[in-house]
Every structure is written in C-alpha cells, then in structure tokens.
Amino acid sequence: MPLPYTLLIDPLPADSPRTDFAGTFQAVDSDAPALRVAELSTQRGDGVFETLSVVNGHAQEVEPHLARLANSAQICDLPTPNAAQWRAAVDDALRHLPAEGQLALKFVLSRGVEHGPAPTAWLHATAAADFSGMRAHGVRVVTLDRGYPRGVAERAPWLLMGAKTLSYAVNMAALREAARRGADDALFLTTDGFVMEGPTSSVIIRTGREYVTPAPSGAILHGTTQQAVFEYLSSRGERVVYRDVPVDELRRADAAWLVSSVRLAVAITALDGEPLPADQPLTDDVNAFLLARTA
Incomplete structure (x- = not known):
C-alpha cells in the first residue's frame, strides 16, 4: 500500500x-x-x-x-x-x-x-523524515520563555497544558523562532526559569552521574521515548531522576539530549549560542536500542 x-x-x-x-x-x-x-x-x-x-x-x-x-x-x-x-x-x-x-x-x-x-x-x-544527520551531529537549541510560571497548569487547568492537543500553532511558531535565531530547535522555560520541554520533544540532561528530566506535571507531558531511554539507562546501571531543572543546571550540564518518538535521541551541541558537551557514543547506543525495539 x-x-x-x-x-x-x-x-x-x-x-x-x-x-x-x-x-x-x-x-x-x-x-x-x-x-x-x-x-x-x-x-x-x-x-x-x-x-x-x-x-x-x-x-x-x-x-x-x-x-x-x-x-x-x-x-x-x-x-x-x-x-x-x-x-x-x-x-x-x-x-x-x-x-x-x-x-x-x-x-x-x-x-x-x-x-x-x-x-x-x-x-x-x-x-518518517530523515533524521540521521541530527542523530549523528546533534542540534543547536535556543531557550524560549513559555510565558507561564511553574505551577500554572494546576492553577489554570483550562489551559490544557497537560494534553497533547491539535492546537500546535505555538509549538510551530517556536520552531520558526529558533530558526530565525540560527538554531535547529527550542526548549521552553517557565517565566521563573525552569526547564519544561521542547515543542515536539522531551529533554534529558546528565549532571555528574545522574540523568535527569523535568518532572512530569500538568504542564509537561510524560515523554514516551524519554521513558524508554530511562529504562535503557537503568538497565546499564545508571541513575535516572525526575525533578525540577533550573535553566542554570541545563547550561552547566555534562551532556543533554532532546528525545522524541520519530526523531529519537539527538544531542544538544549548543544552547543559546554557547557550546554544550555532547556524548555521541551514548547517543548512538541509545538510538540503536530504540531502533531495535519490536514493541
């Protein structure tokens, strides 16, 4: 067909x-x-x-x-x-x-x-689009203010921030703004400086021996690929953590990735124009695992 x-x-x-x-x-x-x-x-x-x-x-x-x-x-x-x-x-x-x-x-x-x-x-x-270049070479990312403080989803559930709705105009506008700034993708921040997620992805950072993703909440989707990556990392004996991530922690990260269902895992190589360390061997291992799944 x-x-x-x-x-x-x-x-x-x-x-x-x-x-x-x-x-x-x-x-x-x-x-x-x-x-x-x-x-x-x-x-x-x-x-x-x-x-x-x-x-x-x-x-x-x-x-x-x-x-x-x-x-x-x-x-x-x-x-x-x-x-x-x-x-x-x-x-x-x-x-x-x-x-x-x-x-x-x-x-x-x-x-x-x-x-x-x-x-x-x-x-x-x-x-599927061909994301092999991004998987091999990573992406440049900019941070964008989402316009809401942390906790807004609980105070204003009618904003539907915890739902994956068809109203994707803001997400697409964010990607266009990232391109205007010379980047490949974006990460949303709360107005009080905490990392949320990308327009079409979740974020994972490595700080020391911990792999961290922002805690799922009414404003942050629980990423399906992020969960699979955490299962893989746990099987390797790594420590995985859900918690709030201040943007300054992201800027100091030892490595960071955007993960999503079709693009899979891509390393963040620059954040707001500043280089960020990338772990390409681990990125390759994660993507090999994701592509080999049968369910």
Whole structure:
C-alpha cells in the first residue's frame, strides 16, 4: 500500500463489550476528501493526537501512546478512547504498511462536527523524515520563555497544558523562532526559569552521574521515548531522576539530549549560542536500542 495511508475510525465507547472491530475502521484515499468543513479539528484544533514510530513493521510504544491519548482526552472532556479498538486499528494498518524502514503513525481523536453526534478519529501513516544527520551531529537549541510560571497548569487547568492537543500553532511558531535565531530547535522555560520541554520533544540532561528530566506535571507531558531511554539507562546501571531543572543546571550540564518518538535521541551541541558537551557514543547506543525495539 503506498504512503501516506489513512484509516478512518468509527470510535466505540471505552466500555463497549465488542471484541470484533470489523467495519469500525476503513482505509481511505489520503488525497480524497474525508472530513467535513465543520470538523472541529480543522476549524479550532479541538482534538488530541499522538505520533508513534513504526520501525521495520513494528509499532513502538503503542500502550504508552494510547495511555497518553486517553489522558489528553480526559483533560479535554473528550470520550475515552476504546483502547482495544485502537490496538486493532494499528494492527490493521500494519498489515498494509511497508515492512521495512521507519514510518510515523499519527493517532487523532477530534470532537467531530459541531453539534454532531460523535467524535471523529483516524490513523495516518507517512514515511518518517530523515533524521540521521541530527542523530549523528546533534542540534543547536535556543531557550524560549513559555510565558507561564511553574505551577500554572494546576492553577489554570483550562489551559490544557497537560494534553497533547491539535492546537500546535505555538509549538510551530517556536520552531520558526529558533530558526530565525540560527538554531535547529527550542526548549521552553517557565517565566521563573525552569526547564519544561521542547515543542515536539522531551529533554534529558546528565549532571555528574545522574540523568535527569523535568518532572512530569500538568504542564509537561510524560515523554514516551524519554521513558524508554530511562529504562535503557537503568538497565546499564545508571541513575535516572525526575525533578525540577533550573535553566542554570541545563547550561552547566555534562551532556543533554532532546528525545522524541520519530526523531529519537539527538544531542544538544549548543544552547543559546554557547557550546554544550555532547556524548555521541551514548547517543548512538541509545538510538540503536530504540531502533531495535519490536514493541
């Protein structure tokens, strides 16, 4: 089946007893009209999504991505996804996708048509971008003020900061601002100087013998790839820690990485124009581990 590949899903309630999902999803021509003009995902970004990596026919971290999709849906007052149905849709898609190479598989759950009876959902598979250069040579990063102090998500849950929503205009604007500053990517900071995450990634730093990532909170997504990297580091006997990270600690780090599902792990080689030490051998080892996973 040629790429891109799109599978529309007729979402079932989370408590549906159904085990046969035949007929609840169908492949559609990715170039053909499939959504109505009144679809709220396109009009308002009123929906949630996840993107996972498919490597040589194996979908990576399906369960963590489904769990995070459900969490985002709960935050946004969307119906809880039926996990078994989504697993079946992934399996169906994999039977039609190339068995070699790396793909990006996106889950989308939207509120649907305004005043409509049900949400809209789909899977969309594309060939993954070539990130081999970034994995081999690292990225230059700038820090950007996110405009909120630490703790804002708990005080203002309507900001939906803990959900992975389709409203990605700010994240894309941050990447354009990074490019304007001569960098490859960005890291968001709270107004009181704590590290959050990248527009499309989590951050891991090494300080001494500790590998640290900002503690997941209402404002910081619990990265699925970051969790996998921590599992790998723990298997090597390394100490991994979740806690608040002041930006000054990041600037003094012995090494730092951005990690995400499709790009995987890339070393930060410069921060706000200042060189940062990079551990390329460990970066290569981490990416070899991530690419070798079968689940």
